[in-house]
Amino acid sequence: xxxxxxxxxxxxxxxxxxxxxxxxxxxxxxxxxxxxxxxxxxxxxxxxxxxxxxxxxxxxxxxxxxxxxxxxxxxxxxxxxxxxxxxxxxxxxxxxxxxxxxxxxxxxxxxxxxxxxxxxxxxxxxxxxxxxxxxxxxxxxxxxxxxxxxxxxxxxxxxxxxxxxxxxxxxxxxxxxxxx
Ligand SMILES: Nc1ncnc2c1ncn2[C@@H]1O[C@H](COP(=O)(O)OP(=O)(O)O)[C@@H](O)[C@H]1O
Ligand SMILES: O=C(O)C1=C[C@@H](OP(=O)(O)O)[C@@H](O)[C@H](O)C1
Ligand SMILES: [Mg+2]
Numbered sequence: 001x002x003x004x005x006x007x008x009x010x011x012x013x014x015x016x017x018x019x020x021x022x023x024x025x026x027x028x029x030x031x032x033x034x035x036x037x038x039x040x041x042x043x044x045x046x047x048x049x050x051x052x053x054x055x056x057x058x059x060x061x062x063x064x065x066x067x068x069x070x071x072x073x074x075x076x077x078x079x080x081x082x083x084x085x086x087x088x089x090x091x092x093x094x095x096x097x098x099x100x101x102x103x104x105x106x107x108x109x110x111x112x113x114x115x116x117x118x119x120x121x122x123x124x125x126x127x128x129x130x131x132x133x134x135x136x137x138x139x140x141x142x143x144x145x146x147x148x149x150x151x152x153x154x155x156x157x158x159x160x161x162x163x164x165x166x167x168x169x170x171x172x173x174x175x176x177x178x179x180x
Contacts, residue, residue, distance in 0.1 A: 007078040008101030009171060012146055014139055015085040015123050016116035017106040018155050018163060023082030025164035035075075036082045040068040053124040062090065069093055073100040085138070086125075088145035098150075104167055105149035110135045112156045 009026065011019040020036050027034035038049055041064045045052050052061050065087060072081055073096055081101070087093050097103045108116075113135050117126055128134050146152075151170050155163050 008081055010081045010083055010097040010101055010103045011106055012083050012088055012103055012149055013106035014113055016113035017108045018160050019082040019106055021160040022163045023080050025160050026167055027080040029164055029168055032078045032080060034080045035072050037068050038084050041065055050124045066090055066093055069096055103149040105146040105152045106155050107152055108155045
């Protein structure tokens with residue numbers, strides 16, 4: 001991996017971009033553990049993500065998310081970290097990730113995100129009448145933050161395996177490539 005920092009790739013991007021799925025494939029190929037931040041949050045809380053949102057609101061969830069990220073980066077050794085789509089909202093989180101590894105933005109258009117998240121009740125922010133409008137609004141707010149990543153990888157039309165292979169190749173190269 002390159003000089004962006006220590007050896008933890010952080011996958012960021014919107015809900016349905018494939019962070020959890022690509023993270024598993026990437027960790028497998030690297031022979032390291034995958035840490036899915038949402039799983040850490042749920043484990044520490046002792047309940048599922050929708051229950052945290054229901055009990056504590058989004059603000060409570062964001063506090064738990066930041067605490068989980070800080071806990072994970074303190075772990076020694078290489079890891080792949082699949083984050084949740086809103087991790088980039090806090091500047092502290094963006095700094096923490098950039099200081100501890102390579103931040104990889106998994107990019108996808110809203111149509112693809114909608115297809116990949118359809119029928120999944122595990123994402124409280126999408127339990128609304130018009131999930132397309134919600135994904136569009138979130139993307140408008142967050143895209144400038146995702147674009148601060150070290151690498152941007154397009155995911156539509158490619159399998160999670162193929163996306164993981166591209167990340168591997170670009171992590172290995174001396175120049176991770178210009179972000180556009
Ligand atoms: N590159 C891909 N091509 C097709 N389907 C994908 C791809 N990446 C993820 N998926 C599927 O999309 C859904 C959401 O993926 P997930 O990894 O949970 O996204 P995220 O963690 O970014 O919200 C899952 O059903 C997963 O199998
Ligand atoms: O975009 C978001 O704000 C969220 C994304 C979710 O993770 P995924 O991006 O893995 O779905 C999860 O952290 C929570 O529901 C909030
Ligand atoms: Mg996920």
